[in-house]
Amino acid sequence: MGLFESDRIKYIKNGEGIKGEYIVYWMQECQRTKYNFSLKTAIKLSRENGLPIYVLFNYLSGYPEASKRHYDFMLQGLKDVKDELEIKGIKFIFLEGDILKNISKICQKAGFVIWDKGYLKYQIDIRKKLLNLIDATVIEVENNVVIPVEKVSLKEEYSAKTLRDKYNKIKRDSEERFFYEEYTETEYKNIEIESLDCSDRYIPRVKKELDGEFLGGEKEAFKRLDHFIKNNLRFYSDKGPDNEVSSKLSPYLHFGQISPLEILYEIERVKKFSKEKNEFLEEVIIRRELAINFVYYNKNYDSWKGITYDWAYKTLAKHLSDTRTYLYSEQELEEFDTHDIYWNACQRQLVSTGYMESYMRMYWCKKILEWSENPEIAYKIAIKLNNKYLYDGRDPNSYAGVAWCFGKHDRAWREREIFGKIRYMNSEGLKRKYNMEKYLEKYSK
Numbered sequence: 001m002g003l004f005e006s007d008r009i010k011y012i013k014n015g016e017g018i019k020g021e022y023i024v025y026w027m028q029e030c031q032r033t034k035y036n037f038s039l040k041t042a043i044k045l046s047r048e049n050g051l052p053i054y055v056l057f058n059y060l061s062g063y064p065e066a067s068k069r070h071y072d073f074m075l076q077g078l079k080d081v082k083d084e085l086e087i088k089g090i091k092f093i094f095l096e097g098d099i100l101k102n103i104s105k106i107c108q109k110a111g112f113v114i115w116d117k118g119y120l121k122y123q124i125d126i127r128k129k130l131l132n133l134i135d136a137t138v139i140e141v142e143n144n145v146v147i148p149v150e151k152v153s154l155k156e157e158y159s160a161k162t163l164r165d166k167y168n169k170i171k172r173d174s175e176e177r178f179f180y181e182e183y184t185e186t187e188y189k190n191i192e193i194e195s196l197d198c199s200d201r202y203i204p205r206v207k208k209e210l211d212g213e214f215l216g217g218e219k220e221a222f223k224r225l226d227h228f229i230k231n232n233l234r235f236y237s238d239k240g241p242d243n244e245v246s247s248k249l250s251p252y253l254h255f256g257q258i259s260p261l262e263i264l265y266e267i268e269r270v271k272k273f274s275k276e277k278n279e280f281l282e283e284v285i286i287r288r289e290l291a292i293n294f295v296y297y298n299k300n301y302d303s304w305k306g307i308t309y310d311w312a313y314k315t316l317a318k319h320l321s322d323t324r325t326y327l328y329s330e331q332e333l334e335e336f337d338t339h340d341i342y343w344n345a346c347q348r349q350l351v352s353t354g355y356m357e358s359y360m361r362m363y364w365c366k367k368i369l370e371w372s373e374n375p376e377i378a379y380k381i382a383i384k385l386n387n388k389y390l391y392d393g394r395d396p397n398s399y400a401g402v403a404w405c406f407g408k409h410d411r412a413w414r415e416r417e418i419f420g421k422i423r424y425m426n427s428e429g430l431k432r433k434y435n436m437e438k439y440l441e442k443y444s445k
């Protein structure tokens with residue numbers, strides 16, 4: 001796949017002649033140094049304008065829905081970023097506190113400001129506000145997709161098929177490869193960073209607390225990809241809760257610690273397992289970028305009224321008064337206190353490890369729909385628990401994944417109680433497909 005650089009890198013504000021003293025790259029969605037088009041743009045501009053680069057990261061305690069688990073993972077990754085940038089001779093500044101205040105202050109003397117594009121409301125909103133506070137030239141870079149979202153489609157896509165058809169029409173250039181120009185440290189200008197109240201802070205060193213938890217960082221992300229390709233890709237078609245052969249790259253993709261483009265290139269280098277490769281690429285490119293298309297074009301992606309189709313709302317409404325044999329409160333669900341041993345096990349996995357295998361995520365959310373007073377309450381509980389516990393939560397995939405359980409990107413099925421025509425799942429299906437005893441052994445206590 002080509003790099004689509006001209007579609008990725010957008011000048012969204014013209015600094016009108018401001019040369020500035022340095023270039024700022026405000027890193028947020030793309031917490032890595034490899035395959036980072038924002039960094040690449042900064043280096044190019046540095047060479048063209050003879051200005052040094054400062055890469056900033058602003059640490060905000062109280063980021064929407066973020067928990068200690070998310071912060072730890074992120075900080076582990078930022079340590080890698082700092083080390084790798086130092087090797088390139090680029091200064092990394094770790095700030096704490098108010099994003100708008102900190103970034104706009106540092107950008108006062110900047111000639112160019114570069115940032116990663118985000119797709120969620122909060123990310124879009126903060127960039128709009130920042131844009132008004134900065135005089136420099138601002139460049140927004142779409143770093144975490146294989147093909148930039150507007151290059152593929154200018155509207156919300158109906159399903160994986162409609163998106164896939166559009167991807168298939170886009171011309172590939174498989175020869176093009178990512179590279180950085182060399183960064184030659186321009187004469188260091190003293191920009192008095194220390195005198196700003198957002199001075200360069202020490203990045204706390206965070207260890208993994210529990211076994212099974214994820215360790216953040218681009219080095220670890222690449223190790224996982226490499227391990228997956230060497231050991232598990234061949235079994236990918238049979239992935240399931242009893243074997244855990246999937247890549248477990250979702251936390252790294254969420255924090256931008258690995259690029260989907262790098263994943264694609266590494267997978268393409270594998271000469272065998274074409275069926276498994278296609279299935280994996282369908283998930284990591286089509287399904288993942290369908291989720292991005294969903295949150296980008298659907299302004300109600302996170303509220304009950306906007307997440308699914310008319311037919312789905314209608315069929316769920318028709319079954320609102322159906323008897324619910326089991327009804328659980330949010331607390332009972334959160335504390336894995338239901339009659340269903342499989343569901344309790346996957347909720348326990350969610351809480352204790354911050355990860356859940358893909359098939360179990362579907363089962364988990366379908367049962368929340370079945371056991372809640374109504375679909376809207378179910379939706380809210382599912383999103384809340386998903387984002388609270390999963391390392392990869394708070395992602396476009398979170399919103400699309402949960403919405404899928406309510407009919408989004410899916411089709412109508414045989415009508416039944418509570419679900420209406422929404423796809424149904426039950427534990428018989430789990431037992432038929434997988435060795436669930438093996439799963440229970442791991443997560444039932």
Ligand SMILES: Cc1cc2nc3c(=O)[nH]c(=O)nc-3n(C[C@H](O)[C@H](O)[C@H](O)COP(=O)(O)OP(=O)(O)OC[C@H]3O[C@@H](n4cnc5c(N)ncnc54)[C@H](O)[C@@H]3O)c2cc1C
Pocket residue numbers: 246247248249250251253254283284285287288289291356357358359361362365386390392393394395397398399401402404405
């Ligand atoms: C109810 C529900 C909630 C979900 N919540 C999240 C979430 O919060 N964050 C998240 O990243 N994914 C979510 N997913 C999608 C998917 O289940 C996970 O991305 C996947 O299980 C992560 O494990 P993995 O990295 O081992 O996946 P692999 O099978 O190895 O796939 C590789 C990558 O492809 C992407 N991918 C895989 N399956 C999907 C999918 N169905 N939709 C979109 N992208 C996909 C992910 O980026 C994943 O890391 C959810 C799915 C459902 C049904």
